[in-house]
Amino acid sequence: MSKSNISYIDKVLERDLDALSQAGLFREIRNTQRTSAVRAKMNGTPLLLFCGNDYLGLSQHSRVVRAFQNAAERCGTGAGAARLISGSSPEHTRLEKKLAAWKRKEAALLFSSGYLANVGVISALAGKEDIIVMDKLCHASIIDGARLSQATIRVFPHKNYVRCEDLLKRGKNFRRRLLVSETVFSMDGDIADTGELVRLKEKYAAVLILDDAHGTGVMGAEGRGVVDGTGLEGRVDVIVGTLSKALGGLGGFAAGSQTMVSYLTNRARTFIFATALPPAVCAAAYEAVMMAEKNRALRQKLFSNMRHLQEGLSRFWKRPITVETPIIPLIYGDAQAAVKAARQLYKKGILIPAIRPPTVPKGTARLRLTLSAAHSVEDIDQLLRAIKALGND
Numbered sequence: 001m002s003k004s005n006i007s008y009i010d011k012v013l014e015r016d017l018d019a020l021s022q023a024g025l026f027r028e029i030r031n032t033q034r035t036s037a038v039r040a041k042m043n044g045t046p047l048l049l050f051c052g053n054d055y056l057g058l059s060q061h062s063r064v065v066r067a068f069q070n071a072a073e074r075c076g077t078g079a080g081a082a083r084l085i086s087g088s089s090p091e092h093t094r095l096e097k098k099l100a101a102w103k104r105k106e107a108a109l110l111f112s113s114g115y116l117a118n119v120g121v122i123s124a125l126a127g128k129e130d131i132i133v134m135d136k137l138c139h140a141s142i143i144d145g146a147r148l149s150q151a152t153i154r155v156f157p158h159k160n161y162v163r164c165e166d167l168l169k170r171g172k173n174f175r176r177r178l179l180v181s182e183t184v185f186s187m188d189g190d191i192a193d194t195g196e197l198v199r200l201k202e203k204y205a206a207v208l209i210l211d212d213a214h215g216t217g218v219m220g221a222e223g224r225g226v227v228d229g230t231g232l233e234g235r236v237d238v239i240v241g242t243l244s245k246a247l248g249g250l251g252g253f254a255a256g257s258q259t260m261v262s263y264l265t266n267r268a269r270t271f272i273f274a275t276a277l278p279p280a281v282c283a284a285a286y287e288a289v290m291m292a293e294k295n296r297a298l299r300q301k302l303f304s305n306m307r308h309l310q311e312g313l314s315r316f317w318k319r320p321i322t323v324e325t326p327i328i329p330l331i332y333g334d335a336q337a338a339v340k341a342a343r344q345l346y347k348k349g350i351l352i353p354a355i356r357p358p359t360v361p362k363g364t365a366r367l368r369l370t371l372s373a374a375h376s377v378e379d380i381d382q383l384l385r386a387i388k389a390l391g392n393d
């Protein structure tokens, strides 16, 4: 189409896109072909990936893939409808039971993504008469769920539980108080103080929702998540998780009491009005949970990779780095500087895209480096050499 035929709305949108480009914030989807859990080809160029959330490498594990294939042979490619319409397959029911037991909760409910789980849970549990108190660094899906609920939203500075308490205290006269936090923060890799969150929830009679998207499969001896082994499981009202990160597939879930799950089944619109996950996806996730729970060697490899990276980085990275989880942010601040660093790494065969606002707060653009059990020590050494060279380029 010639430029003169461009519609009014496209002209307006192009101006906005130009502004994004000028600010170093323009985003593009690149074509990649994954060749293993941590390798891909882009335009024929082989790349080592340090940017995914496949923390245990389960998306490519032969047992998980076989479970997917077998179920697809039996059940086809899709669920056909929402489960309240066409019923629940044995694959859905079995996975929910397993997730509930793994998370030490009475019941669990599957959603078609982690995003939909957060939006559905929060908008079902809060309304106009309620207040939602949340950590400033909560994921977009938590923010969107809170906005959709029409509740009053109050945000406390990241992990500042004194301010959190203040907001809960001031929220005393609302019908209901929801307290929401991630467990492992997705862009910073640090961990919430879940003991303190439970204490505050109990003191102010709030409903505590923890998004364990990045803790599930990674944290705790059996990968149950951040509250694994703390004895706090029974005191958290809803644990949200995803099947799309350490479990290597797609989908989300909420685990809680039987009553909570019945309520969400009746009230969470993103469950009621969305087509269910394909049974084959559930079969793969079931196998992935079994492996995440029983195969401790996978998690040991991941943590040994984390230690290797920490040791290597501490030799030359100027700012202090604490590697608590497989998410390690290398903060540049300026979006253009982060994009430049990402480009330089790309030239060295490493993919870590720059993460820029609005995904992270203004002035904190970064490379979000992530590790997997599927990385070898040689892969990490290659990464360390490339990061070290950035400083000299």
Ligand SMILES: Cc1ncc(COP(=O)(O)O)c(C=O)c1O
Residues within 6 Å of the ligand: 113, 114, 115, 116, 118, 139, 141, 182, 186, 211, 213, 214, 242, 243, 244, 245, 250, 251, 252
């Ligand atoms: C903390 C957190 N919650 C929820 C989600 C959404 O999960 P999913 O990708 O399964 O939709 C993400 C994904 O980026 C996340 O990081």
